[in-house]
Amino acid sequence: MFFHEFRAEEIFESARDAGCTSIEFWLETPDFWLNGMDTDKLRRIAGNFPVLLPFTIHAPVLDLNPCSVNPFIVEASIKSSVLALKTAEICGAEIITIHPGRRTAKRPAGRRDYEKFQNYIGIVREESRNLKVKVCIENMEYKVNSLFHHPEMIHRLLKEEEWLYFTLDTAHALASGERLLDRFIDLNFDRIVNIHLSTIENSRRHLPASGDAKISDFLKKISDLGYDGHITLEIEDLNFPDKLSIEEKTEIISSEIKYVSSFFR
Structure with a gap:
């Protein structure tokens, strides 16, 4: 969302000019979302920037929640994820990241919420069965109604769903402490295929990573691994x-690219 307000062509062009070797395209980018969700156009745009291929996609989540108590929201959330899977496959994306949802009320998630998640992940499993794109679940920041914010939760899910991969969000993990970020790596490293890299400071989330000691330690660890x-x-x-x-x-x-790259030489 760093380039949220720009046209898709400008986003890809800026990523290339910055020195990126890939890009995660957020389907809720207004230029795509509000202009017909033209998958063929997105594929053509991406094809004009071969240095960024294969790219990744983030499924829609902003107004959605597959674990909602509202059945209309659940239906819309599932349809949006299925559409995102098909879009990712058509565009030749390597990875698509999904969110697990949350309890609607700001209360601890319970049996019904996890049952709704199981229904959702089951549908995603079936819809992705014959696709090449890898589906990743993302760890959430801890909030009272969060699902899958803890390393052990993700580990159990990945053991149950062997087809599923993991997008590790460092800011979400760090919100609960640096120890948990290490634990995410120790338990789930072999399933991580995407990392959302940023840091936190007090109540601010998703700050640039460069110069942050916690992120430096993290990058050194995953590089060594x-x-x-x-x-x-x-x-x-x-x-x-x-x-x-x-x-x-x-x-x-x-x-930021120069900073991250310095750990992988």
Whole structure:
């Protein structure tokens, strides 16, 4: 979402100019979401930037919740994920990341919420059975109504669903402490194929990673372990004091790439 307000062509162009070797395209980017969700157009745009291929996709989540108490929200959430799977496959995306959902009320998730999740993941499993794209579940930040925010929760899920992969979100993990970030790696390293990389500071989430000691330790650890999957820079532009131009955003991404790359030489 760092380039949320720009056209798809501008997003891919900026990623290329910054030195990226891939990109995670958020399907809820307004240029795609509000202009007919033209999958063929997205595939053509991506094809114009071969240095960014294969790219990854993030399924829609902003207004959605497959574990909602509202059956209409559940239906819309499942349909959106199925559409995202088909879009990812048509576009030749390597990975698609999904969220597990949450309890609607701000109360601890219970049996019914996990039953709803099992229904959702079962549908995703069947819809992805003959697809090449890898489906990744993302760990959530701990909140009272969160599902799958703890390393052991993700580990159990990945053991039960052997077809499923893992997108590790470092900011979500760090919100509960640096120890949990290490635990996510120790338990689930062999299933991580995408990392949403950013850090936290007090109540601010998804800050640039460069210069952060916790992230430096994390990058050194996964490099030593031989990680060779995607690393997606997930930066919240609203954390910056001023509105950033597309050129300024490209410079920030370029600087972050240099920092991350220094751990993998």
